Amino acid sequence: MSAEVDYFPERFREQVSLVVGGAQGIGKAIGVRLAREGAHLVIGDIDRRMMALARREIAAWDGSVRTVYCDVRRRRQVEAMVARVLRWYGRIDILMYVAGVVRGLPFAKTEEKDWDYMLDTNLKGAFLTARAVVPHMIKRRRGKLIFMASTNAWDAEAELAPYNVTKAGIYLLAKTLARELGPYGINSNAVGPGLIRTRISEPFLRNPKFMKKYENLIPIGRVGMPEDVAGPATFLASRDADYINGVLLFVDGGQLA
Numbered sequence: 001m002s003a004e005v006d007y008f009p010e011r012f013r014e015q016v017s018l019v020v021g022g023a024q025g026i027g028k029a030i031g032v033r034l035a036r037e038g039a040h041l042v043i044g045d046i047d048r049r050m051m052a053l054a055r056r057e058i059a060a061w062d063g064s065v066r067t068v069y070c071d072v073r074r075r076r077q078v079e080a081m082v083a084r085v086l087r088w089y090g091r092i093d094i095l096m097y098v099a100g101v102v103r104g105l106p107f108a109k110t111e112e113k114d115w116d117y118m119l120d121t122n123l124k125g126a127f128l129t130a131r132a133v134v135p136h137m138i139k140r141r142r143g144k145l146i147f148m149a150s151t152n153a154w155d156a157e158a159e160l161a162p163y164n165v166t167k168a169g170i171y172l173l174a175k176t177l178a179r180e181l182g183p184y185g186i187n188s189n190a191v192g193p194g195l196i197r198t199r200i201s202e203p204f205l206r207n208p209k210f211m212k213k214y215e216n217l218i219p220i221g222r223v224g225m226p227e228d229v230a231g232p233a234t235f236l237a238s239r240d241a242d243y244i245n246g247v248l249l250f251v252d253g254g255q256l257a
């Protein structure tokens with residue numbers, strides 16, 4: 001290991017962490033952080049190319065990383081992904097559900113296929129993944145579930161009806177699991193990023209009308225980076241957050257303040 005790697009604490013030493021939607025953007029930053037801190041990282045994603053790049057990057061500093069192709073909209077693929085992780089390691093300590101898609105459209109122009117696309121990926125995928133992982137966490141009476149919501153779970157942005165609904169829904173999923181699974185030693189929480197510079201937000205960042213609106217909206221005065229979310233998300237997966245259950249932790253530079 002390089003000196004640079006030694007600098008990182010080892011909060012997640014030997015912990016098996018599944019990051020769904022971890023090939024790029026926020027999920028990748030979270031995965032990098034987990035692997036830097038000693039976790040066995042498994043990335044599940046639909047983007048083979050970006051997954052391979054992430055794997056190569058993490059393996060280059062001796063991080064423990066494996067990848068599984070998975071379309072979260074397909075129950076069988078989700079179940080196969082979880083089975084594979086369990087075959088490899090025999091357990092899952094941390095589940096990060098980060099996979100998400102967005103399509104900005106006026107409500108009157110939102111088609112059923114747009115609704116299904118966002119609902120299936122952002123929300124049903126979270127249900128399918130959590131449902132596949134949770135029985136194993138219950139058996140071991142431990143586990144951390146972290147779901148990627150958004151400021152949109154609270155702040156209903158125009159022209160994003162299905163997206164907003166998925167983010168409010170995933171928060172309610174996190175809260176329901178907090179109540180239901182707390183007695184089994186499982187914590188369930190959500191993270192709510194504001195505007196973060198990734199592939200998903202790129203079209204919005206390039207739109208002057210959109211940026212005009214955002215200019216004065218973020219007290220910290222800049223758009224966030226994926227690494228800004230990795231710290232708070234991994235905090236929720238750490239021992240320091242053992243008594244945090246059912247929260248939505250906003251990471252938005254004060255946008256909702």
Ligand SMILES: NC(=O)c1ccc[n+]([C@@H]2O[C@H](COP(=O)([O-])OP(=O)(O)OC[C@H]3O[C@@H](n4cnc5c(N)ncnc54)[C@H](O)[C@@H]3O)[C@@H](O)[C@H]2O)c1
Nearest residue numbers: 021023025026046047071072099100150193195196198200
């Ligand atoms: N970027 C932002 O401003 C922002 C703000 C709030 C919340 N979020 C949320 O953060 C999460 C990550 O988004 P990001 O900004 O890093 O975008 P991203 O596009 O960089 O990452 C999303 C990842 O999900 C994967 N994915 C998409 N559909 C999938 C499917 N069917 N099966 C498996 N994987 C799939 C993609 O391949 C990609 O790797 C999303 O849930 C998004 O809604 C993003």
